[in-house]
Amino acid sequence: MTIDTSDDTPAVEPSAKKTPRPRNRKAQIITVAREQFGRRGYHGVNMEDIASAVGITAGALYRHFPNKQDLLAQAILNAASSITATLDDVDPEDSASNCLALFRYCLDNDFRAVLFDQEARHLAPERRAEVRTAVQSVPARIADALRSERPDLTTADADLLAWAMSSVALSPARHRTTLPRKRLESLLLELCERLRSAPIRHDEEIPAEEAYVSGFAHASRRETLLTAAISLFRRRGYQSVTMDDIGAAAGMASSSIYTYFAGKAEVLQAILVRGTESLRMGLVQALAGARSREDALALVVHSYASAVSAPDSAIGILIEESTNLPEEAQSQSRTAQREYIDEWVHLLGTDTHETRTTVLAAIGLVNDLSRLRHLHTRPRYRDEIEELALRVLGVRTA
Template identity: 40%
Template sequence: MPVMIEVGTEPGTGVEPLAPSGAAVAGAGVETAAPGGTATAGSGVEPVGPGATAAAGPGAEPAAPLVRATRPRNRRELIIAAARELFSRDGYANAAMSDIAAAVGIGPSALYRHFGGKQELLHAVVSEALDSCLAGLYPAGPGELDVLVRDFAESALARRELGVLWQREARHLPAEQYAELTRRLHAARRTLAGQLTAARPELDPAHTELLSWGTLGVAASLAYQRVELTSPDLVARLMHRVATSVPPGLGEPRLDAPRGTLRHRSRREALLAAATELFAERGYASVSLEDTGAAVGIAGQSIYHHFASKHDLLATAVHRGVERLWVDLAEVLAPARDHADALRHLVWRYIRMALVSRHLVTVIATEAEHLQEADRLRTRQFQRDYIAEWLHLLHAVHPAMTPAEARVRVQTVLTVVNDVARTPRLATRPGIDRALYQLGCELLELEADPLPE
């Protein structure tokens, strides 16, 4: 799944807001302590209580141990389930093998009889989640779109952690394992594209690619939802909405377009831009200050004239991304004619930001877990407040929509945008911004016209 930004909670994913979860964010994106409320009967969504999250951060309560009086035959499966929860909730770097053993009710030595190390366990967790989530893509017959989205919504909901695991944690795997899992994901995406083509033979390859990734983005967004989904119905409706969309025309991807040659004159800004790109591409833990300095021709102690530490670089990048969201929001609200007009412009501005600043979206979605606690908590609150602004506008446009459904729809839009921004074959296509704008408006039940200038 391309990436996302988590919104308002540690996955992210995906956004975390802007998610970007990624994200992506895209990627972003990213969810939100939005206004509370109770879902109406049969809606399939129930709000999670304040502070709860589908993938809470490191400060969350530990998982209840699965104490066993005797060794169960499915101990390996229990270990994978416990690790899946802890990796998605606390992050791979913050979950120790002893924590996983305690969650299963066994000693560390028993855990190591099943898995030689934490990285081996991570591979098992991501592999199982990927296969289980994507299993719903295969039972439907050719062109059976209603069956496809129903089955895929069910399997995606059963492994809703996959978005966070793939977009944030899988980067900790060895390159060859990550590449093999990526091939499996792309094979599943091609299966989905084939189903879309069978159901809609008029689609050209560019639109099929966009809508298949967008449908996967709906599944990825589940990892960032701060609501309890009691049935797959809403998820299936959103997948169906994406799969049946008729976006405007798309050009050929510009994968070989040369990068601009202009760079920051300020050494501080050059360092920040380089660090943001490196953190997004390789992960915060794999990048050193020396790597960042080398990228802009600064060596040794000179880096410390601008940033006190690698954490200082990360915190500055994340803070700048969050503040940019608020500036965009203020510029949207000031000239808006009404709530619907403001929401359409907000969708458009977020799309433009994610496409232009995909590395920043990714960092917010995937690396905010590495912030020090005070910065992490402040960032989450900023993100929650930002998402609350989306929800306020959406409620004004659709007052009958439950707060829970509104949160699901907003997070889905952010995740789909972030994911596309992180997918070069899509993000570099001329017209992708207008296609995403139409998708975003449709997912929010908005009229897409007129397109903001």
């Protein structure tokens, strides 16, 4: 039995006239697509989902956008354009004001850190380059302001600090917080100020480190498969990779893979277990060798940054792909990540919402800056990322 709560008034007045198409339909589609891609990722959304959320048919959607890749590109380009338009109203020589405007835009638009996500890897190379240029225009505004405030900075130094400040300004979009908005604003401005005033050391001129590949292979075929899967998932995303792809990358016949793993989800779960355990072991070793609270924080940040930047790192997959696991496995992964974050919070001495937000901003900074390939040309980029994360945490470095 259902309860009828309607009255006798028709929901829609009958009319022979056709409802006119809204003039801003394309903008509506892009707005919905941004929200959907930001929350669920590229592979978690299909064109029918977006059409339904807009209130149109899939056919009508395809009249505006030929495919999902094009819609993703337009969503990211639109986000970057909207942000730069917002920054046009801010003092171009004040980096703090630019960061505050970026933060407010992030919250007001339910902006899920599209600029730092890996969704652009699903685009064709030419669209990816177009998107990258648009995205870079956002930290470029902060970099210009930094150069006005700190003439001592080189263009490359200002770029590094601008990306770090952008990461912190956008960090609240990636996690829940119960901090009142004014307190959150105040905290984010303080964290950005710590970065704005960060010294940039130029030691002896040494070449940037090049990634070294030993050429040695695993004796274990299971490990060979996991290593191949990690590389593929990082480059292409879990949903774009098949078991045949993994077998081919590992140099194994497809039929042999199932001797070790029942399916792709089991491969992913094994990778995430590895990532979680590597973080836990790094934490244990860091705490065992620490001589003070500051030393412990430095060692923990170092262990995390090293894990994230390792060529065979599972950490990025742990962050980005855990939603592809069964619910129980997702819950276990979230618990493990929460416990890891708790250790950082404990080291800072006070378990408050401000402390937890600060820790998440520092971890996000390491994740974001480690992904930026152009920073890898800096001779000290790994050390610099760690130093900036420590400044966010309130630990002064030499």
